[in-house]
Amino acid sequence: MSIKCIFCDIVRGVEKAYTLYRSNGILVILDKYPVSKGHLLVLSEDHYESVHEAPPEVTAKVWLTASALARIFRVNLKAPGVNIITNSGATAGQEIYHFHVHVIPRWEPLRRFWSNRHTLTEEEAREVIDTIKDHTILIDEYLQALGL
Numbered sequence: 001m002s003i004k005c006i007f008c009d010i011v012r013g014v015e016k017a018y019t020l021y022r023s024n025g026i027l028v029i030l031d032k033y034p035v036s037k038g039h040l041l042v043l044s045e046d047h048y049e050s051v052h053e054a055p056p057e058v059t060a061k062v063w064l065t066a067s068a069l070a071r072i073f074r075v076n077l078k079a080p081g082v083n084i085i086t087n088s089g090a091t092a093g094q095e096i097y098h099f100h101v102h103v104i105p106r107w108e109p110l111r112r113f114w115s116n117r118h119t120l121t122e123e124e125a126r127e128v129i130d131t132i133k134d135h136t137i138l139i140d141e142y143l144q145a146l147g148l
């Protein structure tokens with residue numbers, strides 16, 4: 001891509017991000033400005049503007065990965081709730097034009113969707129990765145189950 005894209009830079013390793021999982025053309029990173037502890041972003045390594053532009057197989061892999069992460073939060077880590085969301089277009093609040101899906105565990109009752117947004121610290125990032133990393137095998141199991 002000739003355009004400047006922060007997520008493409010992360011994929012290439014030019015820009016730093018805390019990475020939880022990388023395989024099958026999928027990257028899972030910690031949101032730099034999480035709204036809850038464990039707020040993750042699932043993105044495709046290839047650049048597509050948003051969900052409306054990504055081909056079906058890429059869309060399936062990203063959403064299946066997000067779904068596996070939701071299960072990890074709800075079942076393995078006992079989060080009482082989780083949101084999975086993508087924004088397509090500025091009207092919907094999209095800010096980074098590289099297809100990505102937010103996975104947001106909710107540890108407390110939701111009041112306003114994007115409230116409590118704060119800057120991710122090294123300490124918080126390490127804690128999140130240490131808590132989740134041993135469970136990411138479920139992502140591979142989900143993708144394999146559909147032959148992706």
Ligand SMILES: [Zn+2]
Pocket residue numbers: 001005006007008009046047048097098
């Ligand atoms: Zn990109």
